Amino acid sequence: MIPQFSRDDLKGIFHYTGKLIILLGYLLLFPLFVALIYNEWNPAIDFIFCSLLSFSIGYLIIWRFPEEVDINWRQGMTIASLIWLIYMFLGAIPLYLSGHYNLYIDACFESMSALATTGLVLVKNLDHMAHSYNFWRHFMCFIGGQGIILLGLLIFFRGASAFKIYVGEAREEKILPNVVQTAKFIWFVSMCYLIIFTLILGFVNIFHGISPSRSFFHAICIFIAGWDTAGFSVQSQNIAYYHSILIDIITSLIVILGAISFGLHHAIWTGKFKEILRNYEFKTFMANIVLLTFFAFIGFMKFTKNVDFFSSFRIISYHIISGHTGVGYTNTDSYYLKNYFPDFSLVLLIITMGLGGCSCSTSGGIKMLRIGLILKELRKEVKGYSLPTSTIVIEKFHHIKDISLTDSYVKLSSIILIMFAVTYLIGGIIGTFLGYPFLHSLFESTSACANVGLSVGITNPDMPNLLKLTYIIEMWIGRLEFISVFVFIRFLFSLRSPE
Amino acid sequence: MKKFFLLLFISAISLYPSEKIKIRELYESGEKYNGKAVIIEGEVIGDLMGKGEERWINIKDEFEDFAIGVVISKKEIEKIENFGRYRIKGDVIKVHGIYNINCIKHYGERDIHALNIEVIKKGEKYKEEVNIKKIYLSFLLLSITVLIAYLYHKERISGEE
Numbered sequence: 001m002i003p004q005f006s007r008d009d010l011k012g013i014f015h016y017t018g019k020l021i022i023l024l025g026y027l028l029l030f031p032l033f034v035a036l037i038y039n040e041w042n043p044a045i046d047f048i049f050c051s052l053l054s055f056s057i058g059y060l061i062i063w064r065f066p067e068e069v070d071i072n073w074r075q076g077m078t079i080a081s082l083i084w085l086i087y088m089f090l091g092a093i094p095l096y097l098s099g100h101y102n103l104y105i106d107a108c109f110e111s112m113s114a115l116a117t118t119g120l121v122l123v124k125n126l127d128h129m130a131h132s133y134n135f136w137r138h139f140m141c142f143i144g145g146q147g148i149i150l151l152g153l154l155i156f157f158r159g160a161s162a163f164k165i166y167v168g169e170a171r172e173e174k175i176l177p178n179v180v181q182t183a184k185f186i187w188f189v190s191m192c193y194l195i196i197f198t199l200i201l202g203f204v205n206i207f208h209g210i211s212p213s214r215s216f217f218h219a220i221c222i223f224i225a226g227w228d229t230a231g232f233s234v235q236s237q238n239i240a241y242y243h244s245i246l247i248d249i250i251t252s253l254i255v256i257l258g259a260i261s262f263g264l265h266h267a268i269w270t271g272k273f274k275e276i277l278r279n280y281e282f283k284t285f286m287a288n289i290v291l292l293t294f295f296a297f298i299g300f301m302k303f304t305k306n307v308d309f310f311s312s313f314r315i316i317s318y319h320i321i322s323g324h325t326g327v328g329y330t331n332t333d334s335y336y337l338k339n340y341f342p343d344f345s346l347v348l349l350i351i352t353m354g355l356g357g358c359s360c361s362t363s364g365g366i367k368m369l370r371i372g373l374i375l376k377e378l379r380k381e382v383k384g385y386s387l388p389t390s391t392i393v394i395e396k397f398h399h400i401k402d403i404s405l406t407d408s409y410v411k412l413s414s415i416i417l418i419m420f421a422v423t424y425l426i427g428g429i430i431g432t433f434l435g436y437p438f439l440h441s442l443f444e445s446t447s448a449c450a451n452v453g454l455s456v457g458i459t460n461p462d463m464p465n466l467l468k469l470t471y472i473i474e475m476w477i478g479r480l481e482f483i484s485v486f487v488f489i490r491f492l493f494s495l496r497s498p499e
Numbered sequence: 500m501k502k503f504f505l506l507l508f509i510s511a512i513s514l515y516p517s518e519k520i521k522i523r524e525l526y527e528s529g530e531k532y533n534g535k536a537v538i539i540e541g542e543v544i545g546d547l548m549g550k551g552e553e554r555w556i557n558i559k560d561e562f563e564d565f566a567i568g569v570v571i572s573k574k575e576i577e578k579i580e581n582f583g584r585y586r587i588k589g590d591v592i593k594v595h596g597i598y599n600i601n602c603i604k605h606y607g608e609r610d611i612h613a614l615n616i617e618v619i620k621k622g623e624k625y626k627e628e629v630n631i632k633k634i635y636l637s638f639l640l641l642s643i644t645v646l647i648a649y650l651y652h653k654e655r656i657s658g659e660e
Contacts, residue, residue: 040585042627049637056644063651066658127544127559127566130585209554210546235545236559236566243548243555243568243608306533306600311607332609335526340600 005074005494012069013078013491016165018061019156020083020148024090025054030139031094035132043132046097054090074487076165080149081480081488087148088112088472091140098133100124102461105468110137112472115144116479117362119231119328119453120444120471122461126236131217137232138221144479145228145258145362146190153183167484176266189265190227197223197254204246222247226254229363231328231453239329248314248331252321259325259357260285261369263400280397281358281369285324288355288368293320296348303342316345319454323352326363328453338456343439346456350443353452354424364451364478366420369399370413377410419482423449423474430470431458444471449478519593522558522565529600529609537598537611540619541566542591544583547576559583561591568610569594575613581622591620 028051035044071079088111096107106122113120114137123129123137143151149165176182198219205215218234225232235241239251257265264282267275276282297316304312315332322329330337341349356365380395387393395405403409427445432438436458444458448471459471477485519538524531541558544566548555552573559566583589596613599605 038585040627041629042633045630045633045637049633049640052637052640052644056640056647059644059647059651063647063654066651066655124564126564127583128585207550209548209550214546235557236564237557237568240568240609241545241557241566243605243610245606307607308601308603311601311603314607315601332607333526335529336600336609339529 005078005491008069009072009075009078009491010495011065011067012071012075013082014061014065015067015069016071016075016079016152016156017082017086018058018065020058020079020152021054021061021086021090022058023148023152023155024087025051025058027139027143028054028094028136031132031136034135035130038131040130040132043094043098043130046094047132047136049097050090050093053093057090071165073167074491076167077484077487078491079165081476081484082491083148084112084115084144084476084480087115087140087143088476091115091136094133094136095123098129100126100129100133103465105465106461109468109472111140112475113453114138114140114230114232115148116451116475117141117145117228117230117326117364118448118451118475118479119225120448120455120459120475121232121453122459122468123236124461126234134234135217135221138224138230138234141228141230141232142190142224145224145230146186147183150183150186153180154187182262185266186262189262189269193227193254193257194220194223197227197250201247201250204244204250205242208242208244208247222251223254226251226327226329227258227362229255229258229325229327229357229361229451231322231330233329237333239331240333245314248318251327251329252318255321255325255327255329258327259361259363261358261360261399263360264358267400275400278398280372280399284372284375285358285368288352289320289324292324292348292352293317296320296345296352299342299344299348303344304340307340319349320352323349323452323454324355325357326353326365326450326452328447328455330454334455334457334459337443337454338440346439346443349454350424350439350446353443353446353450353454354420356450364449366417366450370416372397373405373409373413374417376405380405416481420449420478423477427470427474431467434464434467445474449474451475451478521563522560522567523563525567525598525609525611526565529598532598533600535598536595536614538593538595539567539611540591540593542583542622543579543581543589546582547579556582558592558594568608569596569613569616570605570610571613571616575616578616578618581624583622586627587624588622590618590622593617593619 028047032044032047035047088108092107092111095110096104100123101107109122176185201219201222202216205218206212221234260282264279300312300316318331354365355371356367357363359367359369376395376397380393383393396402424446428442431441431445440456440458443456447454519540522539522541541560543556544559545557554571554576556569556571557566558569579590581587581590594611594613594616596611598611600609601607602610
C-alpha cells in the first residue's frame with residue numbers, strides 16, 4: 001500500500017510552495033520594468049498589484065509553515081504539480097486585468113499555455129496589447145520552459161531535496177553531478193542563446209523595415225517563445241506576420257536548438273562535437289523530421305491543388321519542424337491547416353506532435369529518447385527470437401555516454417508512451433463529444449497535451465468551457481509527464497484526512 | 500479592334516468586385532476568392548515592412564481577430580500615417596487587390612496584392628486611463644504584505660534566538 005501523506009509532509013509542501021510563490025512576486029517585477037520603459041501606467045499598476053498579491057500569499061504561507069524540512073519524493077512531486085497550478089492562477093491575473101480576455105478561465109488557459117510552453121491562445125485583439133502584458137505572456141513561457149522548479153533550485157533548494165523536486169518537473173537527466181550546477185548550466189546556455197538570437201533577430205527585423213525599438217522587442221519575445229518551444233508571438237498572425245523566409249529559417253533553427261537535450265548542449269559547449277553524430281536521440285529526432293517532412297510533403301502535393309513546389313515545401317517543412325519540436329509556430333494560419341492540409345498530412349502532423357522533441361529539453365510530448373528505446377527493445381526482441389535460445393541479447397545506445405538497454409528504461413518509456421497516447425485520445429473524444437470532427441479534435445488535443453500549440457481553429461475564445469478546462473489539464477499533465485500529477489492527486493485526497 | 504476593347508472592358512469588370520467582403524471570408528471560403536480581385540476594409544496594424552518598390556502591411560478587421568498581409572507599392576505608403584498598436588488606433592483602409600491563398604511570388608504567403616488603397620478613417624493616438632481604485636488597492640495590499648513579512652521575519656528571528 002502507498003503510504004498516506006502525513007502532517008509533516010504537508011509542512012514541507014506548503015513551506016516550499018510559499019517560497020516559490022514569493023519567487024513569482026519577484027518575477028512579476030520584470031514585466032513591471034517593461035511597463036515603466038514604455039510608459040504603460042495601467043499595466044504597471046496591475047503588475048505591482050499582482051506582485052504584491054504573490055508576496056502576501058507567499059509570506060502568509062511560510063509564516064504559517066516556517067519549518068524548512070528535507071523533501072522526500074512525494075513531497076517534491078506534489079510541490080512541482082501544485083506550484084504549476086498556482087502560477088497559472090496568479091499569472092493569469094495581469095492577463096485578465098489587461099482586458100484582452102473574455103473570461104478569467106481564458107486568461108488561465110493562456111497562462112497555462114505559456115507556462116507549459118504550449119502556445120495555444122485565447123487572447124483577443126493581441127495586435128493592440130501593451131508591451132508589458134505581451135512581454136509577460138512570453139516571459140511566462142521562459143519561466144515554464146526553463147522550469148519553475150529549476151529556477152527555484154538556484155535560490156531555495158539544496159542537497160538531496162533538490163534532486164527530488166527537480167524530477168517532479170519531468171526532468172530526470174543530471175547533466176552535471178549536482179542538480180544545482182545543472183540548473184545553472186541550463187540557465188547559462190539559455191542566456192547565451194538569448195543574447196545571440198535577440199541580436200540576430202533584432203537586426204533582421206530592422207533589415208525588414210521595423211523600427212529598432214520594436215525590432216528588439218519582437219526579437220526577444222520570438223526567441224523566448226521559440227527557444228522554450230512555446231510558439232507565442234507578439235502579433236496575432238504569429239510568424240506569418242513577418243512575411244519573411246529568413247525569419248522562418250532563423251526561428252526553425254532556434255526551435256531545433258530548443259528541442260534538443262541540454263545534455264547534448266553541454267557536450268557541444270564543452271567541445272565534444274562528435275556527440276552530435278553519435279547521439280542516438282538526436283539522430284532519431286533529425287531522421288524523423290526529414291522522413292515526416294518528405295511524406296507529409298508528398299501527401300500535400302498529391303491532394304492540395306494550386307500550390308507550387310517551393311511554397312508547399314516551405315509550409316510543410318516549417319509545420320513538421322514546428323510540430324516535432326513542439327513550438328507550434330506557424331507561417332500560415334489555423335484555417336489553412338483546417339482547409340488545405342489533406343487528412344494524410346494532418347495525421348502525420350498529429351504523429352509528429354505526439355512524438356515530441358528530445359528528453360531534458362524545453363519541448364513536450366513523448367520524447368524521442370523514449371521512442372528510440374522502445375524501437376531498440378523491439379529490435380532486441382526480434383533478435384532474441386532469431387538467435388539460439390541460450391543467447392543473451394544486449395542492446396546499447398549512445399546518449400551522452402554508452403548505455404545498456406535495461407527493462408526499467410523500457411518499462412518507464414512504455415508507461416509514459418501509453419499515458420500520452422491515452423490522454424491524446426481522451427481529449428480527442430471530448431472534442432468530438434462537443435461537436436467537432438474527430439480528426440480535428442484529436443489534432444487539437446494532441447497539440448495541447450504534447451505542448452505544441454498548432455491549431456486547426458478549435459481553440460478560440462468561443463469554444464466550450466469544458467474543452468478549455470480539458471486542454472488546461474492536458475497541458476499541465478503533459479508538461480509534468482503524469483507521475484507527479486498522480487502523486488499530487490493522491491495528496492489532494494490526503495488533505496481530507498492526513499495521518 | 501472593337502473586340503479587343505470589348506474584351507478589355509469585360510476583363511476590367513470581372514477584375515473589379517462589386518462589393519467589399521470581410522477578412523474572415525478570405526479565411527473561411529478562401530477558394531472562392533483565390534486569384535480574384537477583392538475589396539476589403541481593415542485597420543493597418545503593426546509595422547511597415549519590406550524594401551524597394553514592394554512593401555508589406557498587415558490589416559486587421561476592425562471588429563474581429565482576422566488579419567492579413569497586403570502588398571502595396573512604395574508610392575502608396577504615404578497614404579498611411581497610423582499603424583495600430585497599443586494606444587494607437589491605426590488608419591482604416593479600403594484595399595482593392597488580388598487575393599492569393601498561396602502567392603507564388605511570395606513563396607506561399609496568403610496575401611492580397613493591392614491595386615489601390617484608400618484611407619477611409621484616420622487613426623489616432625489615445626490615452627490610457629489610470630484606474631485610481633487599483634492604486635488604492637495596491638497600497639492596501641502593500642500594507643498587508645509588509646505586515647505579514649514583518650511577522651514572519653520576527654517569528655523567524657525569535658525562533659533562531
